[in-house]
Amino acid sequence: MRRVETPMALLFKSVHLIDPAAGRNGEFDVLVEDGRIARVDKNLPANGARVVELPRSFVMTPGLIDIHVHLREPGQEHKETVATGAAAAVAGGFTAVACMPNTEPVNDCAAVTELILKRAADANLARVYPIGAVSIGSKGEALTEIGDLRASGCVAISDDGRPVKTALLMRRALEYASMFKMPVIDHCEDPSLKGDGVAHEGATSGLLGLRGIPGAAESVMVERDIALAELTGGHVHIAHMSARQSLRAVREGKARGVKVTSEVTPHHFVLADEALATGDYDTNFKMNPPLRESADRAAMIDGLRDGTIDVIATDHAPHHADEKALEFDHAPFGIVGLETALPLCIDRLVHAGVISLARLVELLAPNAARVIGVEGGTLAEGAPADITILAPDAEVVVDASAFRSKSRNTPFDGWKLTGGVAATLVGGRVVHVNEAILGRRDL
Amino acid sequence: MTTATALRSRHLLGITELDPEEIDLILQTALAMKEVGTRPIKKVPTLRGRTVINLFFEPSTRTRMSFELAEKRLSADTLGMTTAGSSVVKGETLADTARTIEAMAPDVIVMRHASSGAPHQIAKICRASVVNAGDGMHEHPTQALLDALTMIERKGRLKGLRVAIVGDLVHSRVLRSNAILLTRMGAEVRACGPATLLPPGIESLGVKVTTSLDEAIEGADVVMMLRVQHERMHGLFLPSVREYFALFGLTAARLERAAPDVIVMHPGPMNRGVEIASEVADGPWSVILDQVANGVAVRMAVLYLLAGTDGGHE
Numbered sequence: 001m002r003r004v005e006t007p008m009a010l011l012f013k014s015v016h017l018i019d020p021a022a023g024r025n026g027e028f029d030v031l032v033e034d035g036r037i038a039r040v041d042k043n044l045p046a047n048g049a050r051v052v053e054l055p056r057s058f059v060m061t062p063g064l065i066d067i068h069v070h071l072r073e074p075g076q077e078h079k080e081t082v083a084t085g086a087a088a089a090v091a092g093g094f095t096a097v098a099c100m101p102n103t104e105p106v107n108d109c110a111a112v113t114e115l116i117l118k119r120a121a122d123a124n125l126a127r128v129y130p131i132g133a134v135s136i137g138s139k140g141e142a143l144t145e146i147g148d149l150r151a152s153g154c155v156a157i158s159d160d161g162r163p164v165k166t167a168l169l170m171r172r173a174l175e176y177a178s179m180f181k182m183p184v185i186d187h188c189e190d191p192s193l194k195g196d197g198v199a200h201e202g203a204t205s206g207l208l209g210l211r212g213i214p215g216a217a218e219s220v221m222v223e224r225d226i227a228l229a230e231l232t233g234g235h236v237h238i239a240h241m242s243a244r245q246s247l248r249a250v251r252e253g254k255a256r257g258v259k260v261t262s263e264v265t266p267h268h269f270v271l272a273d274e275a276l277a278t279g280d281y282d283t284n285f286k287m288n289p290p291l292r293e294s295a296d297r298a299a300m301i302d303g304l305r306d307g308t309i310d311v312i313a314t315d316h317a318p319h320h321a322d323e324k325a326l327e328f329d330h331a332p333f334g335i336v337g338l339e340t341a342l343p344l345c346i347d348r349l350v351h352a353g354v355i356s357l358a359r360l361v362e363l364l365a366p367n368a369a370r371v372i373g374v375e376g377g378t379l380a381e382g383a384p385a386d387i388t389i390l391a392p393d394a395e396v397v398v399d400a401s402a403f404r405s406k407s408r409n410t411p412f413d414g415w416k417l418t419g420g421v422a423a424t425l426v427g428g429r430v431v432h433v434n435e436a437i438l439g440r441r442d443l
Numbered sequence: 444m445t446t447a448t449a450l451r452s453r454h455l456l457g458i459t460e461l462d463p464e465e466i467d468l469i470l471q472t473a474l475a476m477k478e479v480g481t482r483p484i485k486k487v488p489t490l491r492g493r494t495v496i497n498l499f500f501e502p503s504t505r506t507r508m509s510f511e512l513a514e515k516r517l518s519a520d521t522l523g524m525t526t527a528g529s530s531v532v533k534g535e536t537l538a539d540t541a542r543t544i545e546a547m548a549p550d551v552i553v554m555r556h557a558s559s560g561a562p563h564q565i566a567k568i569c570r571a572s573v574v575n576a577g578d579g580m581h582e583h584p585t586q587a588l589l590d591a592l593t594m595i596e597r598k599g600r601l602k603g604l605r606v607a608i609v610g611d612l613v614h615s616r617v618l619r620s621n622a623i624l625l626t627r628m629g630a631e632v633r634a635c636g637p638a639t640l641l642p643p644g645i646e647s648l649g650v651k652v653t654t655s656l657d658e659a660i661e662g663a664d665v666v667m668m669l670r671v672q673h674e675r676m677h678g679l680f681l682p683s684v685r686e687y688f689a690l691f692g693l694t695a696a697r698l699e700r701a702a703p704d705v706i707v708m709h710p711g712p713m714n715r716g717v718e719i720a721s722e723v724a725d726g727p728w729s730v731i732l733d734q735v736a737n738g739v740a741v742r743m744a745v746l747y748l749l750a751g752t753d754g755g756h757e
Contacts, residue, residue, distance in 0.1 A: 201643055202643050202644060203643055203644025203647050204644065205643065205644075206613075206642040206643035206644030206645055207619070207644050207645075207647070207648075208559060208560065208581060209559035209560075209578070209579050209580035209581030209582070209616060209619060210559055210560075210579075210580075210581075211580070212643065279456075279457075279459065279560075279563060280560075280563055280564070280567060281559070281560030281561075281563050281564050322536055325536040325537060325538040325539075326536055326537055327537055327556070327558035327560070327561045327564070328558060328559065328560045328561075328564075329557075329558040329559070329579070330558065
């Protein structure tokens with residue numbers, strides 16, 4: 001990785017630019033100067049900038065933003081660090097990530113937020129936006145100093161990994177966070193309904209003898225949160241939505257004008273619980289929320305299409321191989337997602353004809369930026385030159401052993417997919433080049 | 444039915460993986476093995492020089508003893524390890540446990556585990572044959588096979604038999620293995636239990652699910668009662684033993700709805716006065732002790748078919 005603070009100006013000639021926020025989808029010249037987008041137009045002169053010409057099948061998009069990752073630092077550096085997570089992000093085409101506070105200690109105060117930001121600055125790859133805890137220690141009792149978290153760099157609050165414990169705490173969090181224009185991101189799950197479940201409650205779990213987690217465990221809390229967002233006027237963001245009942249609740253909430261947004265992970269729209277029915281109890285298929293049944297998967301696709309779902313986020317949850325090499329009951333929940341998201345999205349959504357590439361970009365860039373209220377998500381003139389260059393026709397074979405992430409826990413290893421990431425730029429600086437796709441071309 | 448001459452897999456992980464011909468092969472072999480138990484010297488040299496490790500991660504008395512007896516009657520060298528809890532309690536991964544056992548070069552690993560799928564995970568790593576002696580709430584294949592053997596001895600067939608299985612269905616590996624085996628062999632299975640203890644998806648096997656004991660028993664040729672754990676009795680699954688027995692307990696009076704020659708089965712250990720009245724457990728219908736005897740024969744058959752032929756599965 002080059003570490004040039006003021007990289008040379010770059011002129012991308014006749015590149016296929018998809019920038020939904022700026023209303024652009026076509027061939028443009030894009031001039032990058034001083035880390036920002038200087039001009040977007042036809043037939044721009046080089047004026048000393050280095051000229052870059054890309055294969056015509058490539059597509060330039062605003063830098064993609066993953067608003068739901070676990071970077072595990074501080075405290076669980078054997079799974080991931082801010083640096084390895086940021087490297088995985090740029091390798092996956094993400095120029096920014098928002099990291100959940102369930103570290104050890106929990107990111108519930110400025111000191112932890114500052115440590116994460118320091119590590120991110122040292123890594124100098126993807127932008128890292130910390131998400132602070134709703135409650136001290138994420139214990140569900142007392143609010144954190146949300147104003148101080150905001151001032152030190154947090155963009156949202158969440159007790160992710162756990163739901164916001166009580167309706168009253170959720171109410172107060174929504175009210176208080178609204179002063180700072182921050183969303184409350186909730187991992188919606190009724191703990192009593194989840195019990196000691198490890199898989200979606202349905203025919204598959206019934207036959208495999210796995211304890212079930214019903215879709216209603218999620219949707220009862222989604223309904224609660226929407227009612228409270230309506231009461232308070234606050235912004236609730238539903239994390240990793242998986243159940244069709246939840247989608248219906250969000251759709252109805254939006255129709256009533258409630259400030260509710262939602263995200264879905266690639267694994268919840270690509271896989272269903274039938275994937276477990278092979279009967280080999282592969283713990284890389286264990287995540288929370290669990291893979292649900294086909295009707296839920298289909299509902300998520302509908303939500304992506306009709307706008308009920310605002311964002312695709314990965315819930316990148318690295319775990320060490322030794323931790324996953326346990327009984328299905330005992331292995332931790334979660335899979336890594338940063339380095340498989342784009343191929344899965346392009347292959348299963350765009351090439352499958354579910355949504356257009358422009359809609360995919362919308363879900364991954366401007367909408368993501370809007371939910372957490374950060375700069376980016378567009379390549380309009382003046383915007384940061386956070387750029388993802390996609391190769392939608394590239395043939396990709398997922399190879400977990402080559403991940404930049406410290407962890408390898410993916411159910412997609414060996415999958416052949418069409419669609420890849422050619423290069424990633426953050427602040428006008430090239431932070432990732434996929435030589436297999438791009439060749440040894442100099443960017 | 445054409446009879447198979449060998450099992451396709453080198454493991455017995457569940458009934459799920461067996462086709463009807465293989466089930467028939469195991470049952471026919473078990474009938475032959477029963478004869479060994481009637482001899483003055485109850486031992487054959489079939490598995491001489493073979494090593495069987497009994498790996499029990501969950502307490503078990505009858506299944507472990509039954510396997511040990513089967514192994515000894517086949518002249519296998521056997522050793523056992525019983526540890527409470529999962530590998531994680533010991534601070535060892537399941538994979539490491541498997542590799543450690545594997546390093547001792549056993550021919551067969553008989554495994555019981557409280558987590559569904561644990562034997563399947565071990566089987567992926569090990570060269571030895573793995574026999575599932577019960578995994579969590581998933582399968583208990585040798586139990587279903589011994590139950591089938593008992594039904595065949597008493598009824599002469601499985602096809603067309605009306606079998607009621609009653610009790611805590613959701614937590615029962617005995618239910619799952621029996622439901623798969625019996626429907627696969629053409630029996631009619633009715634599963635009956637309280638609504639809080641019904642497993643999702645069981646209908647997909649072709650099982651009729653009901654919460655009415657009378658409906659389940661009506662005209663049944665076999666009534667199989669399942670154990671209900673005491674810890675499920677006072678809380679969110681069931682209000683009380685008293686109410687459970689009133690709704691789901693098997694009494695002589697209720698059995699009158701069944702076929703005149705009905706047999707009553709129970710995988711044990713029984714809770715008398717909870718799921719079954721003593722008058723039934725000790726009555727003329729009961730074949731519960733036949734089940735125990737058949738357990739040894741079925742396990743001999745399985746071990747013989749997996750390890751008794753000369754490396755047929757290598």
